[in-house]
Amino acid sequence: EVQLQESGPGLVKPSQSLSLTCSVTGYSITSNYWGWIRKFPGNKMEWMGYISYSGSTSYNPSLKSRISITRDTSKNQFFLQLNSVTTEDTATYYCARYSEIRGTSVMDAWGQGASVTVSS
C-alpha cells in the first residue's frame, strides 16, 4: 500500500523559502506523477503542481517563478520549494500521487498534510 508523508518546518519567516519533503513508501516515484496541493485557512484548495515519472514538471502559473518541485529517486522522495513567501502562503500542504485512470488524472493517494505558518 502506498503511503505519503510530508515533513518540514512548521514556521517560515516572510521573504524566506518554504521547503517540504514528501516521503513515499510502498510505491516507486519513478512511476506516475507526484505533486503538491495546499489548503488555506477557510478551506480553499489550490493545485500547485507536479513532477512526472520522467522528471518533467508542471506548475500553477499563479505561483509564477516561486515554485520548484524536484525529486530524489534514490530516497523515493520529492520536494516542494516555494520562494519569497508571504503570510498568504500560510496553509496546509499536501503531497499526492496522480494516477492516470481512463485518460484522466486522479489524485488517488494523499499525505496527511503539513501545516505551515508564515510569520515573523
Place this chain on the structure above:
Amino acid sequence: QITLTQQAESLWVSPGEKVSITCRASQSLLYTDGKHYLSWYQQRPGQTTKALIYHASIRTDGVPTRFIGSGSGTEFTLSIEDVQPEDIALYYCLQTLKKPWTFGGGTKLELK
C-alpha cells in the same frame, strides 16, 4: 482559468437521508473525447484525502455505491444516498480539463 463554484459551504443531514452537493463550472468540462473532466474528493477529519469520483460519474475503486456522481457541461452533483456517520466530511470538486487545475470552494457535510 476555470472557476468551480460549490454554492453550499455547509449542509446538514441526518443519518439515512440523501444529500446532494452541487458544483458549477465557469465553462463546459466536456472534452472532445466525450468525457467530463470533473472529479470529487472527500476530506474526513484525521484521514487522508480520498478520491471518490472521476469523469463526473465513475466511482474509484472501493467507493461505496451510495456515492453517485452526475451532471454534464457545467453543472455537476455528488449525491450521497443513505448518509452514514462516516460520510461527515469536506467535499471538493476538481476540474482537470485545463491547467491550472482548480478546486471548488468545498462543502462541509454536518450532522443535524
